[in-house]
Amino acid sequence: MSILSVQSVSKSYGSVAALQAVSFNLAAGFYALLGPNGAGKSTLFQVLTGLFAPDQGEIVLNGLNIKHNLPAALAQMGVVFQQPALDLDLSVQTNLNFHGKLHGLSNSNIKARSQAVLAQLALTELANQTCRRLSGGNRRKVELARALMTEPQLLLMDEATVGLDPASRASLLTYVHQLCDQQKLCVLWATHLIDEAENAQQVLVLHKGKLLAQASPAQLIAQTATSSLLEAFFQLSGETPGVEAKLARL
Numbered sequence: 581m582s583i584l585s586v587q588s589v590s591k592s593y594g595s596v597a598a599l600q601a602v603s604f605n606l607a608a609g610f611y612a613l614l615g616p617n618g619a620g621k622s623t624l625f626q627v628l629t630g631l632f633a634p635d636q637g638e639i640v641l642n643g644l645n646i647k648h649n650l651p652a653a654l655a656q657m658g659v660v661f662q663q664p665a666l667d668l669d670l671s672v673q674t675n676l677n678f679h680g681k682l683h684g685l686s687n688s689n690i691k692a693r694s695q696a697v698l699a700q701l702a703l704t705e706l707a708n709q710t711c712r713r714l715s716g717g718n719r720r721k722v723e724l725a726r727a728l729m730t731e732p733q734l735l736l737m738d739e740a741t742v743g744l745d746p747a748s749r750a751s752l753l754t755y756v757h758q759l760c761d762q763q764k765l766c767v768l769w770a771t772h773l774i775d776e777a778e779n780a781q782q783v784l785v786l787h788k789g790k791l792l793a794q795a796s797p798a799q800l801i802a803q804t805a806t807s808s809l810l811e812a813f814f815q816l817s818g819e820t821p822g823v824e825a826k827l828a829r830l
């Protein structure tokens with residue numbers, strides 16, 4: 581069953597067409613949104629979260645058209661943006677409390693949810709730590725914990741591993757895969773890193789604002805008669821391996 585439906589969504593900034601008639605449907609599962617810098621990933625997340633209205637098209641989350649039901653739709657979304665957004669001077673727990681209050685959770689619910697998400701992400705011992713003292717990897721995990729406070733059905737992760745070392749990146753990715761499986765979440769994981777897309781249920785290939793494909797890694801490789809997801813991307817996009825610096829391996 582479809583959780584997120586995006587139909588013919590377009591968004592331009594002046595003469596730059598950042599999204600061009602993008603359409604896809606997502607059910608529960610882990611979906612990688614793969615594209616190099618400038619592909620339109622952040623713009624897609626901005627329209628999905630209602631930060632910008634699309635110029636055209638429709639976005640429906642669990643039957644809620646976000647144009648008409650934005651607060652109700654946002655209540656079902658957890659988002660980790662590319663730019664870190666924790667209050668670094670506050671503790672982990674206070675950041676979670678603040679987020680819970682902002683979303684109208686009761687005090688008892690905030691307590692129960694924060695205990696649950698901290699335990700899930702192995703952060704319980706860091707609950708009273710000031711965020712500024714955490715490693716980059718743990719800060720991102722706290723942002724993930726915060727996004728999960730409201731028990732979202734859709735989790736949007738916008739290049740969440742940028743700036744992390746390979747071990748922290750792998751750890752965050754593993755946690756999100758586990759959460760996705762355990763809680764039947766729909767995860768849209770934006771990345772320009774091929775490796776982060778390799779274990780996705782499906783990969784959505786975004787290039788210059790156009791969605792070029794939506795299929796499993798194995799299907800993409802078979803459809804393009806290539807031998808790796810990286811080669812499949814080159815085949816689909818018409819790019820040459822020169823783009824490899826942008827679409828890097830770990």
Ligand SMILES: Nc1ncnc2c1ncn2[C@@H]1O[C@H](COP(=O)(O)OP(=O)(O)OP(=O)(O)O)[C@@H](O)[C@H]1O
Nearest residue numbers: 593596597598615616617618619620621622623624
């Ligand atoms: N506020 C803006 N004003 C003008 N152009 C913009 C704006 N935001 C994005 N763009 C342009 O829209 C296109 C898509 O950008 P977007 O940031 O959505 O891509 P992205 O895939 O998220 O890239 P990155 O990984 O670098 O963030 C690019 O050509 C970008 O230069």
